[in-house]
Amino acid sequence: MRKNYFPSVKGSPPPLRIQVERKVRFEETDPLGIVWHGRYASFFEDARTAAGEKYGFGYPDFEKNEVNAPIRILHTDFLIPLKFNETFIIEGRLHWTEAVRMNIDYLIWNAAGRLATTGYTVQVLLDKEDNLLLTPPPFFLEFREKWRSGGFQ
Amino acid sequence: MRKNYFPSVKGSPPPLRIQVERKVRFEETDPLGIVWHGRYASFFEDARTAAGEKYGFGYPDFEKNEVNAPIRILHTDFLIPLKFNETFIIEGRLHWTEAVRMNIDYLIWNAAGRLATTGYTVQVLLDKEDNLLLTPPPFFLEFREKWRSGGFQ
Amino acid sequence: MRKNYFPSVKGSPPPLRIQVERKVRFEETDPLGIVWHGRYASFFEDARTAAGEKYGFGYPDFEKNEVNAPIRILHTDFLIPLKFNETFIIEGRLHWTEAVRMNIDYLIWNAAGRLATTGYTVQVLLDKEDNLLLTPPPFFLEFREKWRSGGFQ
């Protein structure tokens, strides 16, 4: 049973999904032999970066359009600890919103295929003077239009 | 205006507080010149470790009593980014709860004295076989009794 | 032209080699937009871990045999900086030695195929009481015998 961080709104397009694989490094584990809780931000970022690259909302896309997309909220729920050398899957899902923000949730599946961690990030868009964008910039409108019209399926 | 992650219950003792100072390292900043969002787990841990040492609920205390206190939830709200070489204050506050858990929230004040980041962690207690403790172990009961009776003031 | 950290001795078996691929993460880059120099220890460890797994001298092998293999020397020569999102190859080579130690050197090739970084680590073997092993433990002798006799080719 997973948490529903971003309840879906009727009529909105399905989330954009990505899955990446990663293996726990020795340096990521703590004296208890499990991954230190602060490392999961890096795991989430792997999914976010891969999704950004696949769908066109990555760090290079924002930079080219002179927009920053800082993280405003990071939330993590730890269910089962990951261990040294364990291979795991990070699933990221960008959820539709009419607001000028990016709502992504994350599901980490451990080597046994069980849900080990969930979480989410919320990003806003800023111009180069760090002003909050209240209306989407053109490239982001285009990206959303493509998404809404099923162009990513 | 701060978020109230753990609303206080009438009649419960005031939170146990700590403040630690830290300075942003070069390696903690990203290509945008600000601290990467994933590093704040380390900032929070500095306050948590110092509070544990001061009040007796730190990692060594748990280990001595054969208890683990893994983090189940980590939440961070980013308000103002921290910059290279900036000196900041991390305030941690352990909030009273009747449950067998530790609810700590964090307030990060930047060099200008403004609230830069807030967040919280929730920890549960496990025995050495990773079973969830539903009743507090003796040392934790003692710690809470001292807290309730004003022994930390 | 590469540095020759461990000159080969005539008659000794060729090094055991591994290559792993990795991609630069956003969090690994600094305000100059390049990988912070301290992260390369993690890159080297990726090759060392993969080689240990392939050839049987990894952290789990040592642990099973109640031996620690701490790093005594870490050396890195930085030639060309790696950049965000760049895919690179880490080559690790375990060099033969009669001493009870592990001498590994590392070659990092950037996305353009140029040699970006070189370095080496030296590890010694300790028993569980942290005494330096002056003669190789049985499993390590076996490993070396297999190597010497060409069993890894």
Added chain:
Amino acid sequence: MRKNYFPSVKGSPPPLRIQVERKVRFEETDPLGIVWHGRYASFFEDARTAAGEKYGFGYPDFEKNEVNAPIRILHTDFLIPLKFNETFIIEGRLHWTEAVRMNIDYLIWNAAGRLATTGYTVQVLLDKEDNLLLTPPPFFLEFREKWRSGGFQ
């Protein structure tokens, strides 16, 4: 008995020194309960940053003068491991050289006052187009002149 990474040349001014204190964080320790070897680059950087600030050859000084000072060599010799919560001293010493580079060595003293780690870094100077500076820029000449004439004593 310490290693002499940068033998002193007769007639050259004494090294510029700094000492900083730091405490081992939980997240810096590995499953063996000791600091993971790759974290020492951060320890060295603490001393380097503090020395740069004190003597005027820090990251902000270089940036103001449109010079980069990337690290070309990082070397670490591990003698005694540091443990969780241990307080240690990092000593950094900038050694005089006629070359356009910065040669710094590091001595880490553990809580018992014993020499736990030594190492060094070598930095070169680059202009903003990443060309190696073969003659010192004016601000660096001034800094060296002040050093040579005893202005830092």
